[in-house]
Amino acid sequence: DAGVIQSPRHEVTEMGQEVTLRCKPISGHNSLFWYRQTMMRGLELLIYFNNNVPIDDSGMPEDRFSAKMPNASFSTLKIQPSEPRDSAVYFCASMTGAEGQPQHFGDGTRLSIL
Amino acid sequence: AQTVTQSQPEMSVQEAETVTLSCTYDTSENNYYLFWYKQPPSRQMILVIRQEAYKQQNATENRFSVNFQKAAKSFSLKISDSQLGDTAMYFCAFMKPPNFGNEKLTFGTGTRLTIIP
Numbered sequence: 001d002a003g004v005i006q007s008p009r010h011e012v013t014e015m016g017q018e019v020t021l022r023c024k025p026i027s028g029h030n031s032l033f034w035y036r037q038t039m040m041r042g043l044e045l046l047i048y049f050n051n052n053v054p055i056d057d058s059g060m061p062e063d064r065f066s067a068k069m070p071n072a073s074f075s076t077l078k079i080q081p082s083e084p085r086d087s088a089v090y091f092c093a094s095m096t097g098a099e100g101q102p103q104h105f106g107d108g109t110r111l112s113i114l
Numbered sequence: 115a116q117t118v119t120q121s122q123p124e125m126s127v128q129e130a131e132t133v134t135l136s137c138t139y140d141t142s143e144n145n146y147y148l149f150w151y152k153q154p155p156s157r158q159m160i161l162v163i164r165q166e167a168y169k170q171q172n173a174t175e176n177r178f179s180v181n182f183q184k185a186a187k188s189f190s191l192k193i194s195d196s197q198l199g200d201t202a203m204y205f206c207a208f209m210k211p212p213n214f215g216n217e218k219l220t221f222g223t224g225t226r227l228t229i230i231p
Contacts, residue, residue, distance in 0.1 A: 031217045043205065043221045056218065089157060095217060100147040100166060100209060103219060105159035 002026070004106035006092050012112045018080040021109050024073055025094030033103060034067055034077050035091040043091075049075065050097075082113045116141045118208050120222035127196055128230050134181075135191045135225045137206030144168075147209040148182070148189045149219070154202040162204070165189065193227075201229045 005024040013019055025032050033048040047057040049069045057067070064083070069075040079086050089110050093103040117140045127133040139148070150162040165173045165182050172180050177197075181190045193200055206222040 033218065042223050045218055048218055091159060102149055102161045102164055108157050
């Protein structure tokens with residue numbers, strides 16, 4: 001089975017540009033999570049969805065960040081406008097609805113804002 | 115709120131030796147789940163092992179095993195016969211009981227493990 005697929009793997013862009021990160025969860029998984037990883041703050045949960053509905057977005061840093069899940073097989077995380085402090089590795093993870101099952105992570109997107 | 119503490123920022127061990135990574139957590143829940151994830155330099159997050167709090171038996175996966183002490187709220191990871199490929203950042207993570215909205219993980223800050231040839 002294919003794992004969680006994220007694209008792009010690397011993104012370098014200039015400050016002020018719009019950035020869109022994409023994620024395809026594992027088929028049959030009904031929860032999807034977006035994380036940000038930095039040296040200073042470690043792994044932070046930004047938002048998560050259950051059955052395509054946002055459940056908890058308390059980790060989204062500010063209004064410049066938005067996430068959507070239009071269907072069970074696709075999600076996006078958008079930053080507009082981007083700032084240098086948004087530079088980080090962004091992970092998407094998915095999991096089944098079964099009790100206590102682990103989250104499965106994608107390979108992450110390394111985002112660099114110049 | 116739950117917290118997960120990994121008190122060893124870095125560790126190193128000779129190849130073939132055994133190493134134990136510590137993790138403690140704070141919760142008022144009786145049922146929950148604990149995980150260890152490995153993040154090698156390739157940056158993938160790989161599940162190493164999973165423990166259910168209501169099971170007293172410690173989980174094992176090949177060379178990886180845990181010492182789960184529920185009363186002490188401790189969940190250490192033991193790696194036996196360590197290999198160069200075990201070099202990675204290791205994260206301990208906690209998941210609350212499986213009610214709606216509780217699927218999110220709380221991660222520790224990680225332990226960077228280096229296996230020395």
